[in-house]
Amino acid sequence: LYSRALLRRVRGFAASSSSALPPSSSSSTSSTRRSLPTSTIREPPESQITEFGVWGCAPGMPPVPPQTQYFGEISIGTPAQTFKVVFDTGSANLWVPSYKCSPLYSACVSHSRYDSSKSRTYIANGTGFAIRYGTGSVKGVLSQDIVSDIPIIQVFAEATALPAFPFIFARFDGVLGMGYPSQAIDGITPVFDRILAQHILSEDSFSVYYSRNSALKPGGEIILGGSDPAYYSGDFHYVNVSRSGFWQISMKGVSVGAELLFCREGCSVAVDTGASFITGPAGPVAVLMKAIGATLSPPLQFVVDCEQVPQLPNISFHLGGKVYSLGGPAYVLRVSYGEDVCVVAFSGLDIPPPAGPLWILGATFIRHYYTKFDRRHNRIGFATAR
Numbered sequence: 428l429y430s431r432a433l434l435r436r437v438r439g440f441a442a443s444s445s446s447a448l449p450p451s452s453s454s455s456t457s458s459t460r461r462s463l464p465t466s467t468i469r470e471p472p473e474s475q476i477t478e479f480g481v482w483g484c485a486p487g488m489p490p491v492p493p494q495t496q497y498f499g500e501i502s503i504g505t506p507a508q509t510f511k512v513v514f515d516t517g518s519a520n521l522w523v524p525s526y527k528c529s530p531l532y533s534a535c536v537s538h539s540r541y542d543s544s545k546s547r548t549y550i551a552n553g554t555g556f557a558i559r560y561g562t563g564s565v566k567g568v569l570s571q572d573i574v575s576d577i578p579i580i581q582v583f584a585e586a587t588a589l590p591a592f593p594f595i596f597a598r599f600d601g602v603l604g605m606g607y608p609s610q611a612i613d614g615i616t617p618v619f620d621r622i623l624a625q626h627i628l629s630e631d632s633f634s635v636y637y638s639r640n641s642a643l644k645p646g647g648e649i650i651l652g653g654s655d656p657a658y659y660s661g662d663f664h665y666v667n668v669s670r671s672g673f674w675q676i677s678m679k680g681v682s683v684g685a686e687l688l689f690c691r692e693g694c695s696v697a698v699d700t701g702a703s704f705i706t707g708p709a710g711p712v713a714v715l716m717k718a719i720g721a722t723l724s725p726p727l728q729f730v731v732d733c734e735q736v737p738q739l740p741n742i743s744f745h746l747g748g749k750v751y752s753l754g755g756p757a758y759v760l761r762v763s764y765g766e767d768v769c770v771v772a773f774s775g776l777d778i779p780p781p782a783g784p785l786w787i788l789g790a791t792f793i794r795h796y797y798t799k800f801d802r803r804h805n806r807i808g809f810a811t812a813r
Contacts, residue, residue, distance in 0.1 A: 497637055517604075524601065527585070529588070565588070609672030633651045635793060681745070696786040733768075
C-alpha cells in the first residue's frame with residue numbers, strides 16, 4: 428500500500444502542473460488548517476531554533492531559478508484548507524503560513540494561510556516555534572489538526588513571521604519535513620513517522636522523482652511506501668546512512684572529467700529534496716567551477732557561455748562504490764534575466780561544525796537519479812531517472 432503525491436514544478440513563476448494528493452487504496456483524502464489567537468503566541472527559547480536548514484537558498488547563496496522549485500499540495504483541517512508545500516528531507520517539521528500572520532510580513536499575505544477558526548478539528552497548542560533557514564527564521568506557534576490527505580492528526584507550526592527573502596518569491600506556501608525524528612524541533616513526531624505508526628505502507632520508505640522537462644505534467648512525484656518504476660530504469664544502488672538520524676551518506680570523490688578533485692579520503696553529503704542546487708564548501712566549489720570554465724557573476728551565481736554547455740565535462744560523485752555523473756546540460760540551467768544566462772547549478776556554502784563541512788545534493792542531482800529513502804534499513808537508493 429502506498430500514498431502518492433503529485434509534485435508541481437515551477438516554470439518561470441507559473442506552475443507547470445498542479446494536482447492535489449489523490450488517496451491511495453488505503454487512505455482517504457480530506458484536510459484542514461487553522462491559526463491561533465495572537466495572545467497565545469510565545470517566543471520560543473533559542474534552543475528550539477535549528478542551527479542550519481536548507482530550502483533553495485542559504486547564507487551567501489544566489490537566488491534560486493524557479494525551474495528548480497518543486498512542491499505538492501496537502502490539506503489541513505475540517506473542512507480542508509489546501510497548501511503547496513516542499514517535501515524536504517533536510518528538516519522534519521510541517522509549517523504553513525498562519526491567518527494571524529501580521530500584514531507587515533508580505534511573504535505571509537501573498538500565500539495561502541491556515542485559519543484555525545474555520546476548522547472543526549483544530550486543537551490549540553500555543554507553544555512557540557522557530558526554525559532557522561539560511562536567510563532568516565520562520566517563527567510561529569504550534570497547533571494540531573488533521574492532515575486529511577493521509578489522514579493523520581498532526582502537530583504543526585502556524586508561521587506568524589516569514590522573512591520576505593526568499594519566501595516572497597516562492598511558489599510554495601510551506602514546508603513538510605521528511606527528515607528523521609531527531610531533526611524535529613520541539614520533539615514533534617514528523618508526518619512520515621505518524622504514517623509509519625499506522626502500519627499501512629508496504630515498505631518503510633518513500634521515493635522522489637523530479638521531472639527534467641518543465642513541459643511535462645506532473646513535474647514530479649513522491650511515493651510513500653515504495654517506488655514508481657514508470658520514472659526510473661534499472662535497479663536501485665543503496666548507500667547506508669553515515670550519520671544517524673539524518674539523510675546523510677559518505678562520498679568518496681568528486682570528479683571533473685577523469686580527474687578526481689575532492690573527497691578522496693571521504694566527506695559527508697546530504698541528499699536534500701528541499702535544496703535546489705548542489706552545494707559544497709566554498710573553496711572546493713570555486714576550484715570545481717574554475718575547472719569547467721565558469722565565472723562568478725552577480726548575484727553570486729556561476730555562469731558559463733551557453734554555446735559551450737554541450738561540451739562541458741562531466742561532474743561525478745562517487746557514492747557507495749558507484750559513480751554518478753552529470754553532463755553539462757544536467758548541471759547548467761538556462762535562465763532569462765532580460766537575456767538568456769546559463770547558470771551552473773552549484774553554490775559554495777560553508778557549514779560550520781558540527782553539521783559541516785557538508786556537500787548537499789539537491790534537485791539538480793535528483794532530477795537525474797530517482798531517489799529512494801529507506802527508513803527501515805537506514806539507507807538511500809539511487810536509480811537512473813527516466
